[in-house]
Amino acid sequence: ANPAVDRTTNMKSACILLLAVAFAACVYEVSATTAEASHILVKDEAKLLALKNEIEASSDIAAEFAKQAKKHSTCPSGKSGGSLGSFSPGQMVKEFNDVVFNTGTVGKVEGPVKTQFGYHLILITRRG
Secondary structure (H helix, E strand, O other): OOOHHHHHHHHHHHHHHOOOOOOHHHHHHHOOOOOOEEEEEEOOHHHHHHHHHHOOOOOOOHHHHHHHHHHOOOOHHHOOOOEEEEEEEOOOOHHHHHHHHHHHOOEEEEEEEOOOEEEEEEEEEEEE
């Protein structure tokens, strides 16, 4: 057996395995079957941007998000810190759904997102 050929074969195998794992991770992320998120809904985009700045300046984003949702959100979920619980793709309006399942980042405050209901800040807490 030629050691140089064996090393090359092993490296190719490792690369193929790494690519397969990376592809599977991408497919899993894109095809998430459920997510959990909280949101803050208001009518005024400027007010929402001010809230976003305040939340992002906090050392505990999740706690500050819940506090601001209770104080400012016009959605009934505001009473529970904006929590929407667990939901699947297609259960929310398209603009909201796209952020939660496609473009948003778990743990980051997303928005403003405009929907027929007003302007939302979204905090995705789990996806997958």
